[in-house]
Amino acid sequence: MSGTTPLSSAETTDLRRWKNPVLLFATAVLLGHAPLAAFHLRSLWQQEQYQYFPFVIAAAIYFLWSRWQQAPDRSSVTSSQQNKTGAALPLWIAAVAVMTLIGAILLVSPWLAFVSLNIGLAAVFAMLGRQRAIPYLWGIWLLLWLLIPLPLGVDNRLITYLQKLSSQLSSAILELLGILHLMSGNVLQLPTKEFFVDEACSGIISVMSMIACAAIYAVWKNRSFAHLIALVLMGVTWALVLNVLRICLIAAVFHFFDYDLSTGAVHEALGLMLFLLMFLALVSTDYLLLLMLSPIDTALLGGIGQENLFVRLWNRTQGNRTEDGESTVAASGETLSDAEAEGRILAWPRMSTAVAWSIPFLILGIVQLIWMPSSDTAGAAQALERALALDDQSLPRTLGPWIRDSFEAVERDAYSDFGKYSRTYRYRHQHNEGVIATVSLDFPYLGGWHDLCMCYLNAGWTIHDRSIESREDPQRGGNWKFVVGELEDSAMGRAFISFAGFDAQGMAAEPAGDAILFRPWFRLRRRLLLKVSPQLFQVQVFASGTSAEDQELRQDLQQLLFDSRVKFRNSVTATQVE
Known part of the structure; x- marks a missing residue:
């Protein structure tokens, strides 16, 4: 009987000592992605259509835990070569996750970091699936992709x-x-x-x-x-x-x-x-x-059902099977050979392997904390308070050829396309009293540039022209960019729109270009990019009844944007003008 060893409860626990390495590796994967992943989840929470994500996380955790408790152990692997090949698969997946996370850090992309996190969790799931026949394990993993918006x-x-x-x-x-x-x-x-x-x-x-x-x-x-x-x-x-x-x-x-x-x-x-x-x-x-x-009952088809290729393929794809097919139970108290017992232990990662593969994730997590710009939450909150305090005197009654007629403080739904808050000023042109320009500071926007042209498009306007222009910043140097657009509505006719953004520190926001779809790497970086401050303030000038041929009026409208933007930025950032 020297060739077999009855498995006691203590020995079964010893066979499951891989749990600690897997737990260590899973913890390292989560910590290594935590900084950028936190930004990603924060941005999801700011979008009402994605606020379901806590339920997805809770469901995935519940399914994994409950099914792990009920799942039978895998049967032992008889081939040492199969053990080595199967054990190496999670490590190859982990290598892909590390490379993806490096790319996410270089691009400062929370979106790509969460993709890397899901890949890293695939390695963890692969380790768990080699120990127990968890029903629909990869279906649970697929749920996590609901946390990643389409690129x-x-x-x-x-x-x-x-x-x-x-x-x-x-x-x-x-x-x-x-x-x-x-x-x-x-x-x-x-x-x-x-x-x-x-x-x-x-x-x-x-x-x-x-x-x-x-x-x-x-x-x-x-x-x-x-x-x-x-x-x-x-x-x-x-x-x-x-x-x-x-x-x-x-x-x-x-x-x-x-x-x-x-x-x-x-x-x-x-x-x-x-x-x-x-x-x-x-x-x-x-x-x-x-x-x-539902799978086809081959018994009803006789011998044809067993031989028909399409029936076999259909049943293979539609059958509700656990990962890697059916598994036999290896319960506590069964008899395994010494070689089988040792083979099962070696099928799972050793502690040294788990430590070696945990180190890259932990290092990359530290790199994110050191290299990534921190979010000035207190400064952003103060900037928001100053923006909310804007009143009818925050912009002068006269700005060039424009005379202010009215002021309105607007509060909308938190996820409105035009921002939760607006401070709106209506100006009348001195020499063309039929032209009314609306100057508005809309805030806060989180997660990057917000294109107002798309908002007007959703409201029924047609976009005839959209261009990005730049102008020198006399206070801070360099150039800042703004968007100019020509709109048309069946009821209101032609309209002019121009807008620009800045963050809580007064730094200009970078608009997305018309050719952005041809630069997917930039879109990937910009998608959920949260810079030094995640809060964006946007200034817009809108005037209906304008003509694209009236260049003098267009220049007056653009100058109105320039002047109001500077005054709004100084008020929100508490910049003292000498």
């Missing part, structure tokens, strides 16, 4: 497209109901009321939250990958349908009963009701997909 602004373009599609479908239904309305872009105008069709305002039934809900449900039910993808796509469809229903319901109730469902507690109640309806529709869709995508 190059694809997610924003998708939301904009769905906004327009919702508007068009809602307008068609309102026409059938005989409700007099005008749909201009994403603005729904009734005779006595105007609504903005903003996908984000739908709250818990936004497209992104629907995708997260569908994915979590599919992983919970251990659905196949094809089933998960189909359910997510149907979730997007249901989100579109329910947003159209919400728009039509709000417009119809206001039209027939003169009651506004778009604000207050009643709007939240409407959102909860539609969310419940959406979830029921999602569950029904899941059962329909389960019927359509």
Whole structure:
């Protein structure tokens, strides 16, 4: 009996001593990504459509922990070569994560750092999957990709497209109901009321939250990958349908009963009701997909089912299997040979290996803390307070040929396209009294440059021209850039827009160029870039009824932007002008 060794409880615990190395490695991966990952999560929280991410993290942790507790041990590996190959796979994945994290640090990209974090966690998941047959382990890992928005602004373009599609479908239904309305872009105008069709305002039934809900449900039910993808796509469809229903319901109730469902507690109640309806529709869709995508019962096909290649491929892709197929249980008290017991121990990383691969992540984490610019939270808060204190006297009554007529302090929803706060000044041209220019300081924007042209596009305007120009900064030297655009609306005609941004320290914000899609590396860096201060203040000058041929008026409008920007920046940053 010298060839076999009964496994006692203590010896089984000894066989699982790899837990400490894996725990060490997982901790190093998390700490190595923590600085940039924290910026990434903070930026997600500032976008309402991504505020579901704490639920995704909680779901992934719950699924992993609960299934780990119930999962059987893997059977021993009989080939030492297979042990070496399988054990090396997590290390190769970790190497990819290290290289990706280095790139994220060089580009100062929280988005890319979170991609690296997910790759690093894949190595951890691979180690866990070699010890126990955790059901749908990689489905749990895929949930973490819901925390990473699509690159190059694809997610924003998708939301904009769905906004327009919702508007068009809602307008068609309102026409059938005989409700007099005008749909201009994403603005729904009734005779006595105007609504903005903003996908984000739908709250818990936004497209992104629907995708997260569908994915979590599919992983919970251990659905196949094809089933998960189909359910997510149907979730997007249901989100579109329910947003159209919400728009039509709000417009119809206001039209027939003169009651506004778009604000207050009643709007939240409407959102909860539609969310419940959406979830029921999602569950029904899941059962329909389960019927359509279930594996084929080969017993019903006789010998043909076993031999048919397509049947075998279909069942392989649709079957609900644990990772690497079925596994046998190696429970405490079983009998393994000495070679098998030693082989199982060697299949998992030793402590020395875990330490060696943890060091690069820890070093890169320290590099982020030292090299990355720190966020001046106190300075940003003070700048915000000074911006909120701006009043009608913050800009002079006369700026060149412009005379101030009125002032307004505006507060919007926290995630409005035009910022939560605005300090708006309306100026009338002395020599052309028909031209009214609106000067506005909009704030705060978090996470980088905010293109107002896209906001006006969503509001129904057409962009005829958009260019980036620069001007010398007399106070701080160098050049600062600003955007100039020509807009047109069917009701208001032509309009002029110009805007520029600066942070809490008064440093100019860099606008995105028209050819930005041809520079993906720059978009990747800019996507969630939080510089010295994450808070951005934006100055805009808007005037309708202008003509592109009136160059003198355009110069006056641009000079109005220059003058107001300097005064706003000095007020917000408390800069003393000599």
